[in-house]
Amino acid sequence: MNEKPKKRALNGVLLLDKPVGISSNTALQQARRLFRAEKAGHTGVLDPLASGxxxxxxGEATKFAQYLLDADKAYTATLKLGEATTTGDAEGEIIDTARADISRDEFQAACAALTGNIRQVPPMFSALKHEGKPLYEYARKGIVIERKAREITIYHIEIKEFSVPEAVIDVRCSKGTYIRTLSEDIAKHIGTFAHLTALRRTETAGFRIEQTHTLDTLAALSESERDGVLLPCDVLVQHLPRVDLDDETARKLRFGQAAAFHDVSGSLKSNAPLRAYDLRGEFVGLVEYFSHHQCLKALRLMNTSGK
Structure with missing residues (x-):
């Protein structure tokens, strides 16, 4: 009888190129098995239709995953103009048709109109929860739940290819943006329909698609080679200000105690997360600075007890 591979207490971040056709959770579990990791989590869901x-x-990196959820994103999206589907993408059934003989100028004008701060209604086919259940579960039963419009920002839309009825665009946007809905809204602005036929996430929080690894590529590596592609846990919080701690301050924080800290630079914001490092340059975790009391308190620390 084959024994299951023993799991490891592995810490780090893998930039995965998720393939089309599987859920984010399936991709996560496949990566977890490849690395034999005890604990794993992902940062932001990609639909089965989407790749990237x-x-x-x-391991310990899961403690800081939430800081990527708020990050800006970039996508390459392929739209089919003139057709609406039940899901807003190619997995749904066509429910309406309209003109597809759209000029590039019309399409460009619609993209420009939807650039900037806009309000967007999340689609029914989404993982947003209503009374504890994701909206797509209601949608599959034909139940429509009222959704409130949300403020989002579309920083940039670039037309990469345009050959009706197909258009390919690059989109840079804020968190919470649904590209399926954006595609439908672009078409609506012109007076027609559209749905997504392909979607690829190319950036998030400063990470780029060029830095990713596919499951097949990872499977072909030795374990030590796979471990070598992992990034350290603190890459998830590189956007936060850094503080360096002496040994006594680091010790107190690890024991859950507040530690006196004088902000010599005068630049630290009170009650805002900071990434902290010890004298050896090792990442301690996230701390908060309280200017009124001139002290630091632990917010989310690395567990180094296994060292």
């Missing part, structure tokens, strides 16, 4: 950049967190 999916940061996977192992």
């Amino acid at each position: 950049l999916l940061p996977v967190c192992f």
Whole structure:
């Protein structure tokens, strides 16, 4: 009888290129098995139809995954103009048709109109929860739940290819943006329909698609080679200000105690997360600075007890 591979207490971040056709959770579990990781989580879901950049967190990195959820994203989206589907993408059934003989100028004008701060209604086929259940479960039963419009930002839309009825665009946007809905809204602005036929996430939080690894590529590596592609846990919080701690301050924080800290630079914001490092340059975790009391308190620390 074959024994299951023994799991490892592995810490780090994998930049995975999720393939089309599987869920983010399936991709996560496949990566977890490849690395034999005890604990794993991902940062932001990609639909089965979508491919691209999916940061996977192992071990202690899962503590800091939430800081990527708020990050800006970039996508390459392929739209088919003139057709609406039940899901807003190619997995749904066509429910309406309209003109597809759209000029590039019309399409460009619609993209420009939807650039900037806009309000967007999340689609029914989404993982947003209503009374504890994702909206797509209601949608599959034909039940429509009222959704409130949300403020999002579309920083940039670039037309990469345009040959009706197909258009390929690059989109840079804020968190919470649904590209399926954006595609439908672009078409609506012109007076027609559209749905997504392909979607690829190319950036998130400064990470780029060029830095990713596919499951097939990872499977062909030795274990030590696979471990070598992992990024350290603190890459998830590189956007936060850094503080360096002496040994006594680091010790107190690890024991859950507040530690006196004088902000010499005068630049630290009170009650805002900071990434902290010890004298050896090792990542301690996230701390908060309280200017009124001139002290630091632990927010989310690395567990180094296994060292």
